[in-house]
Amino acid sequence: MTFDEVITNFMNRVETDKANGTSITYKRKIYVFQEYVNVVLQAKDVNFQSILTAMTKEQLVDSLQYYVKTYDVKYVATVDNYNTVVGVFFDFISTFYGWKNPLFETRTKNLELKAAYDRKISELKLNTKEQVEPLTDEQAGQLLDICDNKIDNATLEKLENGANNGEFSSYISSLVSKIVLLFGTKNGSLNELKISDYDCNLNKLKINGFWVHLPDKFAIQMRNYMKFREQILESEKEERLFIDIRKNKRKLDNTKMFYILKGITGNVQAKCIAKYSIIQMIKLGVPSHTIKEFTGYSNDVYQFCLESNEQDSILMTFEKSKILDSALRRSNLYDKM
Numbered sequence: 595m596t597f598d599e600v601i602t603n604f605m606n607r608v609e610t611d612k613a614n615g616t617s618i619t620y621k622r623k624i625y626v627f628q629e630y631v632n633v634v635l636q637a638k639d640v641n642f643q644s645i646l647t648a649m650t651k652e653q654l655v656d657s658l659q660y661y662v663k664t665y666d667v668k669y670v671a672t673v674d675n676y677n678t679v680v681g682v683f684f685d686f687i688s689t690f691y692g693w694k695n696p697l698f699e700t701r702t703k704n705l706e707l708k709a710a711y712d713r714k715i716s717e718l719k720l721n722t723k724e725q726v727e728p729l730t731d732e733q734a735g736q737l738l739d740i741c742d743n744k745i746d747n748a749t750l751e752k753l754e755n756g757a758n759n760g761e762f763s764s765y766i767s768s769l770v771s772k773i774v775l776l777f778g779t780k781n782g783s784l785n786e787l788k789i790s791d792y793d794c795n796l797n798k799l800k801i802n803g804f805w806v807h808l809p810d811k812f813a814i815q816m817r818n819y820m821k822f823r824e825q826i827l828e829s830e831k832e833e834r835l836f837i838d839i840r841k842n843k844r845k846l847d848n849t850k851m852f853y854i855l856k857g858i859t860g861n862v863q864a865k866c867i868a869k870y871s872i873i874q875m876i877k878l879g880v881p882s883h884t885i886k887e888f889t890g891y892s893n894d895v896y897q898f899c900l901e902s903n904e905q906d907s908i909l910m911t912f913e914k915s916k917i918l919d920s921a922l923r924r925s926n927l928y929d930k931m
Contacts, residue, residue: 728869778871780890
């Protein structure tokens with residue numbers, strides 16, 4: 595059995611037991627660990643088993659440092675996840691193959707290893723700031739379905755009569771949440787949007803100076819919203835694009851803007867939606883400075899999203915070989931050689 599096969603079996607087990615977002619996180623971290631064992635400890639298919647069972651506390655801590663230095667990790671939360679995945683992996687090989695490393699077999703040894711990890715994390719001076727986790731693909735899809743349902747079933751009568759029972763909050767929150775899900779827009783930037791920032795003829799929205807197109811379905815939903823908005827305001831002059839139904843307070847507060855989110859995440863923190871959007875932009879190759887300028891979020895949030903998207907740069911050995919071989923075959927001199 596090869597090391598790659600063991601890692602694949604581990605991931606198959608994880609995908610059976612874990613949700614999609616969690617399994618992706620496991621995949622990133624275990625590939626880093628495998629890379630460390632192969633590159634630093636010089637593991638081969640003939641000896642990787644003995645290397646795993648003989649790994650010392652110092653080597654495991656060094657693997658953490660390798661991860662931080664090689665992939666420019668900034669957050670304690672990221673390395674905490676790495677340590678968790680490595681521990682689950684050693685439990686896996688102990689249970690399914692009988693390959694036991696003493697550091698993972700007793701609580702005393704486990705605590706010693708954790709203390710060593712903690713000392714190294716402190717030494718590396720990683721960011722300890724608590725971070726809101728981005729939505730998973732499943733949560734994003736669920737949010738989108740809920741938003742569309744609330745938007746498409748809205749009527750003026752429901753909105754006006756439901757001012758005190760959450761009907762309007764659900765509606766306006768669904769519109770705003772779709773914008774954040776699509777564009778990653780920060781709360782402050784959302785509240786600054788003016789009527790002049792929306793072009794209903796071209797289906798475009800201007801966010802922080804950037805004109806962006808709206809998807810067809812959302813463009814129709816926005817046109818309907820503008821009709822409701824006009825009827826709600828009657829002859830009242832109001833520059834804000836998104837308004838509250840209360841006459842004495844047209845500016846939306848954060849709770850109302852993300853009212854719809856509570857049923858999915860248990861809170862009304864928009865940052866989890868924005869981070870999901872930022873990760874999609876990173877995957878599509880949008881430059882970092884453009885993402886930060888467009889969304890209004892700082893480098894702190896961007897860096898966290900970058901770490902969350904690290905699967906694109908962490909690959910198994912055979913995957914790296916395929917990518918490298920394919921690239922070399924496209925070399926100008928390849929066919930002439």
